[in-house]
Amino acid sequence: MIRLFAALTIALFVSLPARADVEITEVTSPGGITAWLVQEPSIPFMALELRFRGGASLDAPGKRGATNLMTGLLEEGAADLDARAFARELEALAASFDYDVGDDSLAVSARFLTENRDKAVELLRTSILEPTFEQEALDRVRAQVLTGLRADSTDPDEIARAAFDKMAYGDHPYGSNYRGTIESVEALTREDMLDAHAAVFAKDRLYVGAVGDITPEELGPLLDDLLGALPEEGAPQPGPAEILIQGGTTVVPFDTPQSVAIFGQPGIDQDHPDFFAARVLNQVLGAGGFESRLMTEVRQRRGLTYGVYSFLVPQDHAATIQGQVASSNETVAEAVSVIRDEWARAAADGVTEEELEAAKLYVTGAYPLRFNGNGPIARIMVGMQMLGLPIDYIATRNDKVEAVTMEDVQRVAAELLDPEGLHFVVVGQPEGLESTVAN
Amino acid sequence: MSRLRAALVGLVLTVSPLAVMAAEEAVTSFTLDNGMQVVVVEDHRAPVLQHMIWYKAGSADEPAGASGVAHFLEHLMFKATDTMAEGEFSSVVAANGGRDNAFTSYDYTAYFQRVAADRLELMMRMEADRMRNINFTDENVRTERGVILEERNQRTDSNPRALLSEQMNAAQYLNHRYGIPIIGWRHEMEELSMEDLRAYYDAHYHPNNAILVVSGDVTPEEVRALAEQYYGVIPAKPDLAERIRVEEPPQNAERRLVFRDARVAQEYVTRSYLAPERDPGDQEMAAALTLLAEVLGGGQTSYMTEKLQFEQQKAVFSGAFYRGTSLDDATFDVVIVPVPGLSLQEAEDAMDATLAQFLQDGVDSEQLERIKYQLRASQIYERDNVDGIARRYGAALSVGLTVEDVQAWPDILQAVTEEDIMEAARMVLNRNASVTGWLTRPLTEEVN
Numbered sequence: 012m013i014r015l016f017a018a019l020t021i022a023l024f025v026s027l028p029a030r031a032d033v034e035i036t037e038v039t040s041p042g043g044i045t046a047w048l049v050q051e052p053s054i055p056f057m058a059l060e061l062r063f064r065g066g067a068s069l070d071a072p073g074k075r076g077a078t079n080l081m082t083g084l085l086e087e088g089a090a091d092l093d094a095r096a097f098a099r100e101l102e103a104l105a106a107s108f109d110y111d112v113g114d115d116s117l118a119v120s121a122r123f124l125t126e127n128r129d130k131a132v133e134l135l136r137t138s139i140l141e142p143t144f145e146q147e148a149l150d151r152v153r154a155q156v157l158t159g160l161r162a163d164s165t166d167p168d169e170i171a172r173a174a175f176d177k178m179a180y181g182d183h184p185y186g187s188n189y190r191g192t193i194e195s196v197e198a199l200t201r202e203d204m205l206d207a208h209a210a211v212f213a214k215d216r217l218y219v220g221a222v223g224d225i226t227p228e229e230l231g232p233l234l235d236d237l238l239g240a241l242p243e244e245g246a247p248q249p250g251p252a253e254i255l256i257q258g259g260t261t262v263v264p265f266d267t268p269q270s271v272a273i274f275g276q277p278g279i280d281q282d283h284p285d286f287f288a289a290r291v292l293n294q295v296l297g298a299g300g301f302e303s304r305l306m307t308e309v310r311q312r313r314g315l316t317y318g319v320y321s322f323l324v325p326q327d328h329a330a331t332i333q334g335q336v337a338s339s340n341e342t343v344a345e346a347v348s349v350i351r352d353e354w355a356r357a358a359a360d361g362v363t364e365e366e367l368e369a370a371k372l373y374v375t376g377a378y379p380l381r382f383n384g385n386g387p388i389a390r391i392m393v394g395m396q397m398l399g400l401p402i403d404y405i406a407t408r409n410d411k412v413e414a415v416t417m418e419d420v421q422r423v424a425a426e427l428l429d430p431e432g433l434h435f436v437v438v439g440q441p442e443g444l445e446s447t448v449a450n
Numbered sequence: 451m452s453r454l455r456a457a458l459v460g461l462v463l464t465v466s467p468l469a470v471m472a473a474e475e476a477v478t479s480f481t482l483d484n485g486m487q488v489v490v491v492e493d494h495r496a497p498v499l500q501h502m503i504w505y506k507a508g509s510a511d512e513p514a515g516a517s518g519v520a521h522f523l524e525h526l527m528f529k530a531t532d533t534m535a536e537g538e539f540s541s542v543v544a545a546n547g548g549r550d551n552a553f554t555s556y557d558y559t560a561y562f563q564r565v566a567a568d569r570l571e572l573m574m575r576m577e578a579d580r581m582r583n584i585n586f587t588d589e590n591v592r593t594e595r596g597v598i599l600e601e602r603n604q605r606t607d608s609n610p611r612a613l614l615s616e617q618m619n620a621a622q623y624l625n626h627r628y629g630i631p632i633i634g635w636r637h638e639m640e641e642l643s644m645e646d647l648r649a650y651y652d653a654h655y656h657p658n659n660a661i662l663v664v665s666g667d668v669t670p671e672e673v674r675a676l677a678e679q680y681y682g683v684i685p686a687k688p689d690l691a692e693r694i695r696v697e698e699p700p701q702n703a704e705r706r707l708v709f710r711d712a713r714v715a716q717e718y719v720t721r722s723y724l725a726p727e728r729d730p731g732d733q734e735m736a737a738a739l740t741l742l743a744e745v746l747g748g749g750q751t752s753y754m755t756e757k758l759q760f761e762q763q764k765a766v767f768s769g770a771f772y773r774g775t776s777l778d779d780a781t782f783d784v785v786i787v788p789v790p791g792l793s794l795q796e797a798e799d800a801m802d803a804t805l806a807q808f809l810q811d812g813v814d815s816e817q818l819e820r821i822k823y824q825l826r827a828s829q830i831y832e833r834d835n836v837d838g839i840a841r842r843y844g845a846a847l848s849v850g851l852t853v854e855d856v857q858a859w860p861d862i863l864q865a866v867t868e869e870d871i872m873e874a875a876r877m878v879l880n881r882n883a884s885v886t887g888w889l890t891r892p893l894t895e896e897v898n
Contacts, residue, residue: 032496032497051495053495054830054833054834055830056830056831056834094750094760095750095751095756095760098749098750098751099751099816099817099820102749102750102751102820102821102823102824103820103823105823105824105826105827105828122831124827124830151759151760151763154766154789154790155766155767157790158716158766158767158787161715161716162715162716163715164715165712165713165714165715166715167608266712266713267608267713268603268607268608269600269603269604269607269608271608299544300540300544300549300550300551301528301537301540301541302537302540302541302544307537310597311536311537311593312593313593313596314592314593314594314595314596314597314600315596315600316597316600317597317598317600317601317603317604318604337600337603337604337608338600339599339600339603369541369544369545372544372545372546372547373544373545373547375547376545376546376547376548376565376566377547377548377549378547379496379497379498379547379566380498380547380548380549380564380565380566382496383496383498383835383837384834384835385834386834
């Protein structure tokens with residue numbers, strides 16, 4: 012009876028997923044800056060997303076954390092405004108500028124009202140092109156970064172992340188925390204800020220998305236005003252990262268009632284023809300909510316955790332598949348064992364027809380739900396540009412998911428998932444787990 | 451799964467939400483014959499919607515000795531009903547491309563799905579089904595109890611900040627259940643039974659104790675028709691208990707706590723003061739407190755930041771927080787994270803001197819104008835996020851505010867004067883009704 016109802020539910024209610032109806036225009040400014048634009052005049056503001064490829068991986072040797080600290084200083088004084096004057100000006104415009112840096116890019120996410128757009132753009136320009144990096148601000152923000160780094164040093168998640176990355180990527184920038192170490196950040200100087208700024212802010216690595224109350228004719232001059240004075244070239248990008256991690260277990264002792272584990276192995280690039288097969292596979296394995304195999308086996312059936320996930324991590328210079336779980340010290344060994352078993356089961360048998368269909372329905376149906384607001388759409392468009400996707404990609408993306416077959420998933424599962432090659436980094440006092448010798 | 455996201459608000463300091471609604475936002479509300487309230491927030495720009503049910507029942511509505519049962523039930527609501535298999539709710543939502551989740555707070559428990567606009571009927575049918583038809587089994591109760599204990603491990607016991615916050619709440623409320631953690635005390639969680647779950651479910655999960663909030667690409671007429679079909683047929687509970695909770699006695703003594711934990715990397719001092727909440731038809735004091743938090747410690751140009759970070763350079767971070775959307779007395783919180791080398795006593799003294807100086811100096815009128823302009827702008831920005839508007843209505847109605855109160859709130863905020871803010875400050879910064887907490891490392895470091 013219950014099963015019948017389930018079947019009927021699917022049959023009756025699953026129809027074609029909603030389409031994301033997004034009309035993108037490519038705009039090239041008189042000065043030659045290209046942006047993707049979605050006009051949305053119904054609300055009098057716009058979202059502007061700028062992305063500079065390279066991000067914290069452009070840190071110079073011995074200067075780990077420089078790009079991150081520099082990013083934190085962009086809103087701490089620019090042109091003739093000191094930090095407090097800049098903050099007052101930003102508040103008076105009711106605009107918001109967020110500066111964020113990661114392994115592969117530095118992102119500037121801005122939103123501002125139509126009624127004071129010119130002033131907002133000018134303020135944003137000074138923060139990107141004319142930050143002052145005053146010593147007082149540098150020392151103050153450095154103290155905040157150091158506070159975060161000290162907190163990380165006793166945070167089991169961060170300890171696990173640091174250990175995993177070091178083992179996986181070695182001396183590549185991915186192998187260390189982009190926020191630096193306490194020692195490296197303490198040693199950073201104003202000169203290092205200027206160097207980091209010059210390394211990342213350049214036209215040869217710039218991607219722009221704009222969504223909101225603005226026309227193509229208005230956007231072109233805005234881009235030139237905002238970004239026209241950027242230099243043409245920045246620092247060279249780092250090369251590919253070799254993934255060094257081997258199968259095994261590493262225990263990092265830490266006094267806490269619950270162990271945290273990060274696990275992973277080599278993955279698949281986003282431009283690989285099998286990427287969507289891997290995406291669907293991971294949906295079944297561990298990306299889903301309660302439906303995923305890992306969640307079903309570790310949480311629903313055994314109550315060993317609050318959450319367990321696997322995720323594809325396709326970065327510019329390396330691709331991995333990783334996962335994370337937290338479980339009491341007494342039960343984490345069982346959780347690890349169940350995860351390994353699920354890895355092996357999927358590698359050997361792939362997924363079922365029902366799982367494949369459910370995963371495809373989810374992955375296609377969830378796609379249009381991502382386009383919820385001007386800011387998210389601007390970010391999606393910048394992401395598309397960084398991957399080199401065509402401007403009409405949104406309309407065709409779900410077809411690529413639909414095209415994934417059982418054979419594709421079976422093949423990718425066998426290639427990607429290697430239970431012997433999976434490495435677990437466990438932070439805590441796990442009972443019944445010990446570090447293996449390898450790696 | 452970020453279950454219990456709302457619970458975090460009670461456990462950690464978060465920036466108090468400033469959002470206000472726009473006059474042009476398309477909000478419709480009505481009540482079904484069985485007493486279920488309905489709010490519709492329209493946005494037809496994309497073919498998606500969010501369907502939410504808010505129960506006017508949270509952890510503060512639990513019986514004594516059964517702490518955590520509200521949140522435990524939230525987990526069990528994803529198990530089987532008479533017509534749905536275990537896990538089917540979420541898998542049907544997922545198979546339709548949607549995302550679903552739930553959260554529990556002191557005053558409410560809410561369930562929501564984000565789906566394509568043409569899936570509203572399916573969501574309502576399933577949500578209405580589990581309002582009355584959950585089947586509890588011994589197996590579910592046992593495994594899911596393990597899950598909530600792991601959740602407590604992860605959110606609270608692994609986090610010294612959360613542990614201090616839990617102790618501070620317990621000290622702040624002498625009588626009220628806001629002093630008991632939403633997730634529950636471990637020893638009581640371990641004993642929660644199927645009977646506890648069923649009793650709570652039967653007491654609170656009824657249409658006349660629920661609010662339906664739908665936001666997105668939908669019309670009020672569509673929502674009304676479907677709501678009558680699926681929720682309207684569920685009978686109201688005739689003897690629904692009135693929500694009268696115990697009151698706090700006069701608080702006459704300052705409380706001080708020191709929480710020591712070897713995992714503490716960054717020491718800080720925080721203080722909570724008992725503070726009035728938003729009440730129906732009476733939101734002026736809460737509005738003044740909301741602006742006080744902004745003026746005093748809301749951002750880069752706030753008074754505390756100016757004094758403690760820029761002028762005296764004694765703080766790495768400082769702030770003030772107030773969240774007035776609450777059924778009973780809320781708290782007003784301040785925090786200082788000292789720069790390296792400054793003791794917690796010195797940090798607390800600096801914070802107190804700053805608060806005292808603020809009471810002398812008063813409000814910077816230019817700063818207040820900037821804050822009010824930002825509040826007006828937020829009404830524009832929020833129209834880009836109708837799900838946020840929906841959450842605001844759901845939370846407000848769940849704590850007994852009315853649609854009119856929610857709609858009046860922006861104007862009440864705009865009408866707050868400098869004198870109102872100072873009066874609120876003099877009222878709320880009362881050490882006798884406060885708890886001061888130090889988060890610090892153990893007295894003696896272990897050798898080796």
